[in-house]
Amino acid sequence: MKNFIPFLLFSFLFAICAFPQSTHPLDTSIGDDVVINLGVGSNPYGSDAGNLLSTGVLVTTFPDFGGNLHPMGIAFDGTYYWVVGGGTSSGEVAQLDAAFNLVATQNVATDCRSIFYNPADGEVYIKPWGLDLLRLHTNPFDGGFDVVLSGIFQDAQSKVCIAADGLTIFDHLNGTVREYDFATGTVLNTFTLDLQxxxxxxxxxxIAHTGTYLLTVAADVVYAYDETNGNFISSCNLPGMVPSEWSMAYTNGMFFITESSEATWYAWTIDDGIVPVELTSFTAVANNNDVQLNWVTATETNNRGFDVERKSDNGQFETIGFVPGHGTTTEMQTYNFTDTNVPSENYTYRLKQIDFNGSYEYSNEVNIDVSTPLTFTLEQNYPNPFNPSTVIKYSIAEKGFVKLNVYNLLGGKVAALVNDVQEAGRYEITFNASNLASGIYVYSLQSGSFNSVKKMILMK
Structure with a gap:
């Protein structure tokens, strides 16, 4: 995840943060723990198609958890991974957390062959040895399932995957791919892969679907195809893989494969350079001796999560907690972390965003003064004069509706920075005036009977 893209926000933000690029070297020994990172070009169908996939770096593996059954598929629902095993008259489903730790297992009264998560309805589905599509019971996770589509697939042993929007599904049998309407099972398209x-x-x-193209695998090579006609696009090598692939899937922005019928899942992260992690806000609020941290991302790619780090004025950063990320998503995600019973002092917080492949990037830092008691205050912005951004600090003595607005000298409101109920605490917000002309402006804080106004100078 590179190049965090800052957004200009004018309401309820403590700071606007961009993560400078930094990487952490990985132990890339090839053994029982192997993950390859695939670099993906920006134009899968254009002139750079030949460079769509490239050899990557190793990251991690995890056991199949399928007992004596063969590993058949894996899917991520935003919180848990679901791994299916089959090969007999009955199957098994394992539930793993985002770090691939086993949470629970259940026997399933069918021979499982594929599994996928549908983002359109938030459900997990299984294709058994047969022609039906089954909806897995995940809440509660009891091993049960419901038949949702009957007799639609090409063959009992065909494998299936789902499109990124959840509206269509694909099955693959010996080079022939069919695309189906997910709601009705109607065949929408049939084509032959230009297999290599x-x-x-x-x-x-x-078969797997990345959201843009279809994938197959043979030995230590992954192949990409056009999802509409099966035309070959590109391929990449997987160094160190044993040529005995058994199962594969694409989920949570990663390509997964098992190298034999027993055992270990290998995962490759795919970085397409298109959807970075976009951190839109990072705020800190002191409430007595607790500090509430809140942050929001617009998009995420391969995001394992965030280390929360803190330091005092004269100290060094230390990790005080970890918050799991959402993997790969194009939807806004909100996060929070509470640092409790913090001694009265000035503190600096930052986030260390960590990818599944071990690389990491730091956010900008936010500062907070933890002390009591609280009073209503509005501080002078800093720097002043400024161009184009300045920081405004204020404190709220009790919970209430807060307005923090910026006006020109004619009394016209030019920015509404806060317009909401806030808890008692100390706040800090960055005001970006890049769209305003040079001049003198005033900012006003109102909460209950408290009202304070100060001047600031924008000098471009």
Whole structure:
């Protein structure tokens, strides 16, 4: 996840943060723990298609948790990974947390062959050895399922995957791909993949969908195809893989594969350079001796999570907590963390955003003064004069509706920085005036009977 993109926000923000790029070297020994990072070009169908996939770096693996059953598929629902095992008359589903730790397992009264998560309805689905599509019971997770589509697929042993929007599904049998309407099971399209490898079982049925293109795998090579006609686009090598692939999937921005019928899942992160982590705000509020941290992301790619770090004025940063991320998503996500029983002092907080492949980037820092008692105050902005951004600090003595506005000298409101109920605490907000002309402006804080006005100078 590179190049955090800052947004200009004028309401309820403590600071606008961009993560400068930094990387952490990984232990890339090839053994029982192997993950490859695939670099993806920006134009999968254009002139750079030949460079769509490139050899990457190793990251992690995890056991299949499937007992004596063969690993058949994996899906991520935003909170948990779901891994299916099959190969007999019954199957098994394992529930893993975002760090691939086992949470629970359940036997399933069907031979599981594929599994996927549908973002359109928030449900997890299984294709068994057969032609039906089943909805897995995940809440509660009891091993049960419901038949939602009957007799639609090409063959009992075909493998399936879902499009990024959740509206269509694909199944693959020996080079032939069918696309179905998810709601009705109607066949929408049929085509033959321009396969670059033989159809040795079980690779002849493996299929995955990245959200842009279809993938197959053979030995230590991944192949990408046009999702509408099956035309070959590009390929990449997977160094160190044992040529005995068994199952594969694409979920949570990663490509997963097992190298044999027993055991270990290998995951490759795919960085397409298009959807970075966009941190839109990072705020800190002191309430007596607790500090509430809040941050918002607009998009995320391969985001394992955030280390929360703190230091005092004369200290060094230390990690005080970890908040799991949402993997890969284009939807806004909100996060919070409370640092409790903090001694009275000035503190600086920052976030260390960590990818699944171990690379990391730091946010900008936010400062907070933890002391009591609180009073209503509005401080002079700093710097002043400024261009184009300045920081305004204020404190609220009791919970109430707060307005913090900026006006020109004619009395016209030019920015509404806060217009909401806030808890008692100390606040800090960055005001960006890049769209305003040079001159003198005033800012006003109102909460209950408290009202304070100060001047500031924008000098471009």
């Amino acid at each position: 490898h033989d159809l040795t079982w079980p690779r002849g049925n493996l």
